[in-house]
Amino acid sequence: MSKPRIIGGSAKGRTLETPSRGTRPSPSRLREALFDKLEFVERGFFLDLFSGTGAIGLEAASRGWKSTCVDLGKEAASIIRKNAKALKLEATIAQADALKFVQNKPESFDIVFAAPPYPLELMPIFQTIFDSGIAKKAGFYIFQHPTQLELNLKTDLPISVDSRRYGSNVLSYVRFED
Secondary structure, eight states, rough: OOOOOOSSSSGGGGGGOOOSSSSOOHHHHHHHHHHHHTTTOOOOEEEEEEETTTTHHHHHHHHHHHHEEEOOOOHHHHHHHHHHTTTTEEEEEEEEEEEHHHHHHHHHEEEEEEEOOSSHHHHHHHHHHHHHHHHEEEEEEEEETTTTTOOOOOOSOOEEEEEEEETTTEEEOOOOOO
16 A cells, blocks of 8 residues: 555645554545535644544645644554654644543634544444534534444534545534534
8 A cells, every 4th residue: 555645735745654553544535525625614723533644634734724633542643743743744743542632622623533443333433522512613523434334413403414425435524503
């Protein structure tokens, strides 16, 4: 498998080092579609949970977002830090459990992206992230999941969900309605 590349912004075309095992970089087609959708969203704070290789969070930083990458793995967090430094990207990297991070809610983010490992039970993870309220009121929760998962968040407030399929992956964009 080839190494992921940054596809836009100040570090466009640069490759990313990846951990030796335990990560699944988001496909470039999916990353491109994600950032095309966010192209006209005012830049602010971007949270990449379950960062793995850091491809999403570092792509966000390359495109002008104030990015925070969170991954539990020591090797993953170390490699994300090295990639950020090598690419001269400003990003905060936290070696932490993603769910504890959002529940401790150090700040609010405009975009909250989560791509947990697929063998995990994804709906309780997505529900916990959503319930944490870590996204700003006008912000997005963006969940990457396999096509066979139907995203069904429980909430008393009206939300809009826009799901887009990219091969065997789906990006579900969730935000509160006005």
